[in-house]
Amino acid sequence: MDWIEFPSLGRADLRDLRVAIDGSFREFTRAYGPALERIFEPLEDFLVWLETLLIQSPWPLVLIGLVGIVFLLSRSVKISLGATIALLLIGYFGMWEDTMRTIAVVTVCTMVAVVLGIPVGIAMARSDRMQSVVNPVLDLMQTMPSFVYLIPVVMIFGLGKVPGVIAVVIYAIPPMIRLTNLGIRLVDPDVLEAADAFGSSGRQKLLNVQLPLALPTIMAGINQCIMMSLAMVVVASMIGVKGLGQPVLQAINNQYFTMGVMNGLAIVAIAIIFDRATQAYGKRLQKHSEVVHG
Amino acid sequence: MAEPHGIEIKNLYKIFGPDGASMVERVINGMSKQELNEKHNHVLGLNDINISMPGGKITVVMGLSGSGKSTLIRHINRLIDPTAGEVLYGEQDVCKMSTSELREFRRHRTAMVFQKFALLPHRTVMQNTVYGLEIQGISGKKAEAKAAQWISRVGLDGFEDNYPNQLSGGMQQRVGLARALTNDADILLMDEAFSALDPLIRMDMQTVLLDLQQELHKTIVFITHDLDEALRLGDKIAILRDGAVIQQGSGQEIVLRPADEYISNFVQEVNRGRVILVDTVMDRGEVAETDMVLQQGILLEEAAKQFAESGHAIANVVDKSGKPLGSLSMQQAISAMVTPNSH
Ligand SMILES: Nc1ncnc2c1ncn2[C@@H]1O[C@H](COP(=O)(O)OP(=O)(O)O)[C@@H](O)[C@H]1O
Ligand SMILES: [Mg+2]
Numbered sequence: 157m158d159w160i161e162f163p164s165l166g167r168a169d170l171r172d173l174r175v176a177i178d179g180s181f182r183e184f185t186r187a188y189g190p191a192l193e194r195i196f197e198p199l200e201d202f203l204v205w206l207e208t209l210l211i212q213s214p215w216p217l218v219l220i221g222l223v224g225i226v227f228l229l230s231r232s233v234k235i236s237l238g239a240t241i242a243l244l245l246i247g248y249f250g251m252w253e254d255t256m257r258t259i260a261v262v263t264v265c266t267m268v269a270v271v272l273g274i275p276v277g278i279a280m281a282r283s284d285r286m287q288s289v290v291n292p293v294l295d296l297m298q299t300m301p302s303f304v305y306l307i308p309v310v311m312i313f314g315l316g317k318v319p320g321v322i323a324v325v326i327y328a329i330p331p332m333i334r335l336t337n338l339g340i341r342l343v344d345p346d347v348l349e350a351a352d353a354f355g356s357s358g359r360q361k362l363l364n365v366q367l368p369l370a371l372p373t374i375m376a377g378i379n380q381c382i383m384m385s386l387a388m389v390v391v392a393s394m395i396g397v398k399g400l401g402q403p404v405l406q407a408i409n410n411q412y413f414t415m416g417v418m419n420g421l422a423i424v425a426i427a428i429i430f431d432r433a434t435q436a437y438g439k440r441l442q443k444h445s446e447v448v449h450g
Numbered sequence: 451m452a453e454p455h456g457i458e459i460k461n462l463y464k465i466f467g468p469d470g471a472s473m474v475e476r477v478i479n480g481m482s483k484q485e486l487n488e489k490h491n492h493v494l495g496l497n498d499i500n501i502s503m504p505g506g507k508i509t510v511v512m513g514l515s516g517s518g519k520s521t522l523i524r525h526i527n528r529l530i531d532p533t534a535g536e537v538l539y540g541e542q543d544v545c546k547m548s549t550s551e552l553r554e555f556r557r558h559r560t561a562m563v564f565q566k567f568a569l570l571p572h573r574t575v576m577q578n579t580v581y582g583l584e585i586q587g588i589s590g591k592k593a594e595a596k597a598a599q600w601i602s603r604v605g606l607d608g609f610e611d612n613y614p615n616q617l618s619g620g621m622q623q624r625v626g627l628a629r630a631l632t633n634d635a636d637i638l639l640m641d642e643a644f645s646a647l648d649p650l651i652r653m654d655m656q657t658v659l660l661d662l663q664q665e666l667h668k669t670i671v672f673i674t675h676d677l678d679e680a681l682r683l684g685d686k687i688a689i690l691r692d693g694a695v696i697q698q699g700s701g702q703e704i705v706l707r708p709a710d711e712y713i714s715n716f717v718q719e720v721n722r723g724r725v726i727l728v729d730t731v732m733d734r735g736e737v738a739e740t741d742m743v744l745q746q747g748i749l750l751e752e753a754a755k756q757f758a759e760s761g762h763a764i765a766n767v768v769d770k771s772g773k774p775l776g777s778l779s780m781q782q783a784i785s786a787m788v789t790p791n792s793h
Contacts, residue, residue, distance in 0.1 A: 350568035353527055354582045354633070355557030364584075368572045444613040445571045 185311050196318045203264045203317055210256035218256070219243055226429060230436035238432070242425040251400065251422045258389055258399035259426060265321055265385045269329040270378060277336020277374075278362070287337065294330040302327055302391050310395055320397030324388045331380035339373025340366045372445070375438035379431060386427045454636035454669050455540040456505040457526060462535030463499075464521055464693075467492030470533040483692045495521040497694040499535070503686070505636075506667040510684030512674055518693040519673045523641050526671060527560045528552055539637070557586050561630035565642040567622045569614040575601060575625050576610040582633035600628040604658060620651035627658070631666075638670045645674065656682055677716055681705070681725050689713060701725050723751030723787040728767050731786045732776035738764045746775055753783050 165173070210218055222243065227236040246255050280287045306323055313319040343366050351365045367374075393401030400419045407416030465473045465486070473492045483494040496518050503509040513519050524530040525537050528544050537544040539559065547555060561582060569578050579597035583589065601610060604624040614622050623643060630638055644652045656679065663670065674680050680687050681701040688698040689709075697709035705725045708714035728744055742765035744753050757765070757780040764779040 344568075346564060346566050346568040347570060349529060350562065350564055352529060353556060353560070353562040353639075354585050355553045355555075356585050357553065360585055364581075365570065368570075371572075444615055 181308065181311065189312050192312055193318070196313070196322075199264070199268070199321065200316075200318050203260060203321065206263065207257055207260040210260055211253055215247060215252060219247075222259075226433045229433040231440065232432075232436055235429075235432045235436060239429045242429060246422050246425060249418055249422075251403075251419060254398070254400045254403060254419070255422055255426065258386075258401070258423070261317075261320065261324070261389070261392070261397055261399055262382060262385045262426075262430075265324040265328060266378065266382050268321065268325050269332045269381045269385075272325070273329050273332030273377070273381070274336050274374065277333045277377075278340065278367075280333065280337040281340035281366075290333065294333060297326055298330050302388065306391075306395055315396035317397060319395050320392040323395065324385050324392050324397075327388050328381045328384035331384065332377040335377030335380065336370065336374050339370030339377075342373065343369045369445070372438050372442040375434060375441055379434040379438065382430045382434065383427060386423055386430070389423060454505040454667070456507075456669060457503040457509075457637065457671070458536070458538040459499050459501045459503070459522075459525070460536040460538065461498055461500060462496055462522075462525060462537065463533045464495035464518075464525070464530065465492050465533045466495050474534050494693050495530075496525070496532075497692070499693075499695055501688050501695060501698060503669065503671060505669045507685040508663060508670040508672055508683050509686045509688065510672045510674060510680040511688050511690055512677060512680040512684075513690030514675055517690040519675070519690055520641055521693075522690065523639050523671055523673050526637065526639055527556050527562065557582070557633075559635050560637040560639060561633040561635040562639040562641070563623070563626045563630050563643040565645055567614070567619075567626045567646075569622060569625055569629075571614055574611050574613055575606060575617075575628075578614065578625055579628045579632050581629055596634075597628070597632045600631045601625075603631070603662070604628045618651075620647050620655065623647060623655060624658075627655075631662070636669055638668045640670065640672045642673050642675065644679065645676070652679070659683065677720060681720065689716075702727065702730060706730070718789055720789075721751070722789065723754060724749055726750050726786055728753050728778055728783070729775070731782055732767045732778040733782075734776040736777040737774050738766055738777035738779075740764050740766060740777075742766070743768045743772075743774075744778060746770070750783050750787050753778065754780070754787065757783065 164170075219240070223236050223240050226239045227233075230236065243255075246252060276290065280290050302323060305326060306319070309319040309322050313322070347365060347369070348361065351361045356364065389397070389399060389401040390404050391401070393399065393405050400423050403419040404416055404423075406412065407419070463474050463477065464470070465477065467473065467490070470492060473486060473490060476486065476490070477494060477497055481489075483497075486492050486494050499522060501509070501511075511519050511522055521530060525532055526544065528537070528547070532545050535545070539555075542555075544552070544555065570581065573581070576594060576597060579601055580589065580593045583593040583596065598610065601607065604627050606621065606624050606628065609617065609621065614625065617625070623646075626643070644655045647655060659670075659672075660683065672680075672683055674683075684701055686698065687701055687704055688695050689704070690696070691712060697704055697713055702725055704713065705717045705720055705722060708717050726749065728748055728750060729746055731750065740762055742756070742760050742762040744756060744765045744767045746767055746769045753765070757763070762780070764777060766774045767776050767778055768774050
């Protein structure tokens with residue numbers, strides 16, 4: 157036996173294997189692609205609507221709206237003021253439209269991640285079996301290089317917004333799920349026992365006790381999810397998602413240093429705005445859980 | 451108002467571990483808690499408990515940490531499932547109830563107060579207090595009106611909109627009590643409800659509870675590791691050790707006739723003047739030449755005070771109508787109050 161050369165499948169066999177898998181996946185795409193696309197149509201419509209709303213409305217209104225949301229979440233004049241200045245600078249440097257596109261995509265991705273992630277997180281918290289099944293899948297989603305799962309997504313949906321959203325959600329949903337699960341599992345067992353003692357049903361326990369007490373942790377999950385969506389913006393632009401990612405990609409290809417830095421900074425700026433606003437909101441949620449008296 | 455049902459606990463066993471049911475036999479045949487743990491890796495929680503808890507009275511279960519008190523009280527609303535035995539409430543065996551029967555039982559028949567309060571931190575005092583009603587499907591003005599009445603009754607007027615973390619421990623437990631009382635249940639389960647409180651506040655809460663019980667006559671099961679608290683509150687006391695009841699009876703019975711060395715060590719330090727009644731010590735049937743009278747049913751401490759104030763050395767104990775039942779000398783009263791040196 158030769159211990160230097162690893163005994164591997166022959167070249168021809170490997171090729172056959174690849175051809176077989178790719179072939180059957182292509183067939184699957186041809187058969188179900190259109191149906192899948194139709195399922196995601198409402199999502200695309202919503203994204204287009206939101207994007208148009210942000211871009212077509214008068215910018216002062218959009219600015220007031222965005223800063224208003226930031227203020228409602230954070231109740232902080234400082235954070236709101238920072239957001240205003242950042243958005244004004246972004247607009248002044250000609251990145252308003254791309255920024256609006258990115259905000260729209262990140263908003264939709266986060267909404268999808270919340271709608272899918274919270275129920276999965278709840279299911280995980282309720283059953284150890286579920287947890288042991290879902291956890292490795294989440295590990296896979298987080299470690300698999302995103303380019304790899306872009307391939308099948310693009311094969312099915314082509315280039316465009318929907319595959320972009322799917323790729324971003326796959327990347328950004330794991331912390332949402334994990335932190336929902338963790339938040340529910342960390343709920344004080346004494347309080348849960350009290351809920352039981354008063355005759356709560358499972359549903360009443362979930363709605364009255366578990367979710368409200370897990371909310372600050374879930375909020376941290378939403379925050380993580382937003383941050384990761386923003387981090388995916390450049391990768392998503394490779395498959396046709398418009399926004400701040402595209403000029404960055406262009407800048408990489410053409411070595412436009414200033415353009416890259418400016419758009420990069422715009423991404424950072426909205427990341428900081430989202431982060432501060434959601435964190436401040438999470439803090440406010442936690443206000444009553446802190447022990448004041450011993 | 452009809453007297454509420456009592457609670458009958460019969461041959462109750464709880465063995466923690468994967469195969470508790472098959473261990474019951476061993477325990478019945480006399481295997482000790484320690485042996486069961488070492489040889490079979492199961493924990494003996496409760497060992498053949500038989501207690502009859504009278505309706506409308508306070509039954510105290512006392513024991514040191516780890517003796518199984520929490521385990522026992524959690525069988526009454528079946529937060530813990532028994533390994534064997536019965537918990538009867540009237541005709542019903544709590545242990546045989548279906549899930550929905552049990553839920554109804556917990557909603558309408560029982561309410562519980564916890565050692566660590568277990569309030570919902572994200573809800574205000576009012577929102578915490580209506581919790582039980584909300585679970586029953588009653589909400590809005592009607593529930594709040596009822597809750598407000600109990601909040602006021604436990605002395606928390608004006609704190610309705612505070613959050614638990616803005617209140618001291620004693621006040622938080624008042625919320626716990628108000629939450630339980632708002633439920634309007636016959637059975638009130640209190641697991642070391644006052645143990646986490648400072649001594650003075652604890653006395654306060656005991657007084658609150660006794661005052662409430664004067665008018666409510668609930669069937670209260672009160673857990674404590676403190677004999678003084680047990681004697682003050684308990685119409686009946688059961689003492690638990692290693693999961694088994696080693697003595698049960700009135701406070702007086704336990705102090706005067708401790709069942710074993712373990713209990714007599716316990717009762718050594720007790721203030722007997724606050725436990726023993728004049729009826730127990732008096733010379734029954736005797737009538738002394740004195741114009742001092744003591745009411746039947748008062749404690750020796752109170753009698754001593756009256757002796758000191760009146761300056762008499764002997765008194766007649768009389769019933770409500772003034773009929774003499776027996777005589778009690780100051781000397782008798784005082785010697786009954788000091789702890790006998792040996793048992
Ligand atoms: N879930 C459990 N699993 C195993 N052992 C338990 C469990 N709950 C209680 N025990 C054991 O049962 C005994 C009684 O516990 P507990 O009822 O909490 O005592 P207490 O309330 O009197 O301090 C202890 O030895 C404890 O370790
Ligand atoms: Mg306990």
